[in-house]
Amino acid sequence: MLVVHGGWLPGAGRPGQLALWAEDPSLPLTTNSRARERSHPFAVTAESLLTALTETSDYVRDELAQAEPGAHTLRLPSTARGPLPSPDTGAEPATRGLRLAEWEVPALLLPGDAALAALSALADPGDDWSPGSSLRYLSVLAGHACDLARRGRMLPQLVTEAGLPTARWRPVVTGADAATYRDFAAAMPPVVRAADDGGVSATLRDALDSLVDGAARTVMPERILIGHRAGPKAPLPDRWIAALTADDPTLPGAKPDEQRDLRKALDDWLHAAHEANGPIRVSFRLFEPEPETDMWRLEFALQSAEDPSLYLPAAEVWTGGSFPGLPPRPDEVLLAGLGRAVRLFRLLHVALRDQEPVGLEIDTSEAHEFLRQAAPLLQAAGFGVQLPSWAGRKGVGLKLTTRSKSKKGTSSRAVADSGFGLDEIVSFKIDLIIGDSEVTAEELAELARLKVPLVRVRGQWVELDDRQLKAALKAVGKRREGELTAGEVLQQVVDGGEEDLPLVEVDADGMLGDLLSGQAAERLALVPTPPTFQGTLRPYQERGLSWLHFLSRLGLGGILADDMGLGKTAQTLSLLLAERESVVDATVPDFLRPPEVAPTLLICPMSLVSNWFKEAAKFAPSLRVYVHHGGTRQRGADFDAAVQNADLVVTTYGTAVRDLATLRDVHWGRVVCDEAQAIKNSGTRQAQAVRAVPARSRLALTGTPVENHLAELWSIMDFCNPGLLGPAKRFRRRFQEPIEVRQDEDAAAALKRATGPFVLRRLKTDKTIISDLPEKNEMKVWCTLTPEQATLYQAVVEDMMDAISGSEGIQRRGNVLAAMTKLKQVCNHPAHLLKDGSRLPARSGKLARLEELAEEIIEDGDKALVFTQYAEWGSLLQPYLAAHLDRPVLWLHGGLSKAKRDELVERFQTDDEPMLFLLSLKAAGTGLNLTAANHVVHFDRWWNPAVEDQATDRAFRIGQSRNVQVRKFICTGTLEEKIDAMIERKKALASSVVGTGEDWISELNTDQLRELFALDPAAVR
Incomplete structure (x- = not known):
């Protein structure tokens, strides 16, 4: 897999450029002949990089349209044999013979005004590439630029680029934004500036200038001043204002004295803004x-x-x-x-x-x-x-009114019981509305004649523009009432009207109205829990079952987006049982089963295959389940036979890609994607493979339908209901850019109307959904160091700071990460650092606190999960705690077989004896149900709140009947306390840069590191 890096090339009198280059870890990493040529030996060609990136999605392909192949000389960490692979490849850092050397690297070059869109498009990895820390950094910086533009933290300027006066937007960086700017400077990966000698400050300033200019033009795509566009002979200030939102920002032919006067006024303005803000x-x-x-x-x-x-x-x-x-x-x-x-x-x-x-x-x-x-x-x-709440919104729109023609009335229950379907005929009427009021054709014509930009309609002020009025007058002559099928109405709502005349209100009755309003799950006639379901569905789960059954009967796909732990698995299994019990006659042979009960294909991550198999056996033992995975999976006729004899076929995303031809030959009743965020990037091979499998209906299960940007929602929706939201490019223009860049409330409301019928989202924190889920109480447990720990800690700081001060580049980065690891080991226990097999008691403040806490937990008859990120420490801790407590202490880590892992989980969940479950954070942070525990301890911190929350949710989920106590151990006065405080102060930046792990710390300067690592005397007991 390629690792893609991003660098910024400051302009020096011209616009800056974004340079993208990639290395292929599978190529030979050191060759003497290549080293002498000064050509980077494992950097891929620009053409190969462009191919890999543009295969991700049409969105990426569009945004890289301006990319041109080129080459740049980069100063990279090297040895005498050649350049070193980046840490992003997973290679071990070298420690000897390091120096910076120049290497020619093939690159894709994008002008600064195209960088913003490109970085947004490259936010997610593809099948064949992953972003390096430098590209992630630039993507975060692009997001910050958009935030500055949204908040108006920018000013227009007149600059000179390539000898021409040019209209540009520049950021105003004051107050809290200045502190964030300093954070970005400290966190900049060296690769970002590897092609420039200007240093961190010049690179960051140039990059932020270009990105803010691009964001400003996206936020304000229309002209600032309305009226005739200034011509080439107009005064320079008028031309400059027009150029601030024009495709071409240059101002050729400007007179020197005009430039001088305008530039001075604008420079004074920018200076005053920094002074006054x-x-x-x-x-x-x-x-x-x-x-x-x-x-x-x-x-x-x-x-x-x-x-x-x-x-x-x-x-x-x-x-x-x-x-x-x-x-x-x-x-x-x-x-x-x-x-x-x-x-x-x-x-x-x-x-x-x-x-x-x-x-x-x-x-x-x-x-x-x-x-x-x-x-x-x-x-x-x-x-x-x-401004007033209506300011900036489109004043003229369409209102769609539909009424059911059902003779049984229009109540939801009656319509549902009568067999509501997409082919049902409903009457419809389309009205023009201004603000919140309907207007007649005559009133509209009078408003157009008056040409008043602000008008009060029935007591409400509305802002009008010519384009909307012209579109509205044209719409008056179109068909405005009659009959449509429910399916045609649904498509009209999704289409959302026209660009200048949007659909802003829908008034529908009956089940169609409930579906369009997103209330169908609340008002449908309940499908009872199937008798063969071994368990009891909660009320909200029965409503989810009814909603899923209803959509399936209509042939529509849906997204069950319930919060993690609310039972998406149970609702899905109950759906399969309900369909079979209501339709299938046991005397009918399998090959004559109707489409409604044809086999369901469930695609999930490999880690959840066993979970689905076990959950099906537990809740739905009557379902015939076939797991299609691994080297022994069935093929050819054997596969066909296995499918014919199955109700549920479980496979993985990877297998779906490899066996796509086989899976496409089956006419599935349904395709279900669990953890559907796996297909959030529409251009990946697994997303394309999943969409290519034919099925009567589709279901996506995910607690996070949108993780980073709205294109992910489009991708999942396009799987569920192919083509319903239109092509990705139209979705981006109509919804994604207005919502993400301009915070357009009308676009957000339109997207909610378009997707609401197909998304069911409930949160476990909502007491109206689940009132008996206990509380999660989180607390920080402050521990002090023993004198032995403090002495070791100080020695590590002095030794490692000397090493860090005398190194640079990748060697420095390796030294910083090594220092951090050693300090965290000291905070755990001296024996963890020394690895000398010495005794554990009475030498660690953390261990002493864990002993006290574990004794209380065991005495109360409870169970606890104890997470550590270090497998070597867990191996030391497990036998010691077991002997100290005289109770079982289980130990789960990445080296265990699947069978042993399952055995430990089963024992912890079913054994009545109080015990501790010691777990490696990486091996057990996701995918496990450990509700037997009502205590969670994070012994050492990964400093990524999302990772810790996922681990905590092993216990805090449905099935948990007691309050969950979560304790995070922190050694006071050490780097653990200081980094925790940094994350608390800078959560926005932490979620982006810090959230990738701990690498960001290596980019702090030496003084910052010394302050971070310094031991506070209060840390020692």
């Missing part, structure tokens, strides 16, 4: 007119930039009002801010005639000017802006 900012709030009037009010105020809820109207500023953090002279801050803002909204000069300005009265045309022109510029300059 402190903890307090001036804010503007627009109020609608009172009834029967047309005068709007623009209120001035002071607002905390860090906590927008701290808000002080200007009227209170002048009367001595205050809030925490307000400077001694807030009146001066207000006047200075209004003085800067007057350049962006000229009417403010009227208010500044007053000695104590509090606001401004404006008419409707001036209010529209503020909404469309001044407000975006004020936000970009760092001012606070609060």
